[in-house]
Amino acid sequence: MTQEKIMELLNQLRTGEIQELYVDNADFYDVRKVLVEQEDFKHFQGIAQRNGHVIYKYLEIPRS
Numbered sequence: 001m002t003q004e005k006i007m008e009l010l011n012q013l014r015t016g017e018i019q020e021l022y023v024d025n026a027d028f029y030d031v032r033k034v035l036v037e038q039e040d041f042k043h044f045q046g047i048a049q050r051n052g053h054v055i056y057k058y059l060e061i062p063r064s
Contacts, residue, residue, distance in 0.1 A: 006035075013058045031054075040062070
């Protein structure tokens with residue numbers, strides 16, 4: 001997955017265009033690298049799934 005595509009998906013999550021973002025385990029590290037550089041990083045919540053997949057949600061109140 002390209003950095004541009006990841007940014008597009010994260011922005012859709014931010015704006016509420018999508019409610020959650022499913023990330024396959026093969027793309028996890030690429031997404032994580034872009035995600036941790038975001039100013040609002042703490043608003044993203046990753047929920048681990050089986051086989052290393054993750055579902056990300058955007059929270060209005062940042063996690064602690």
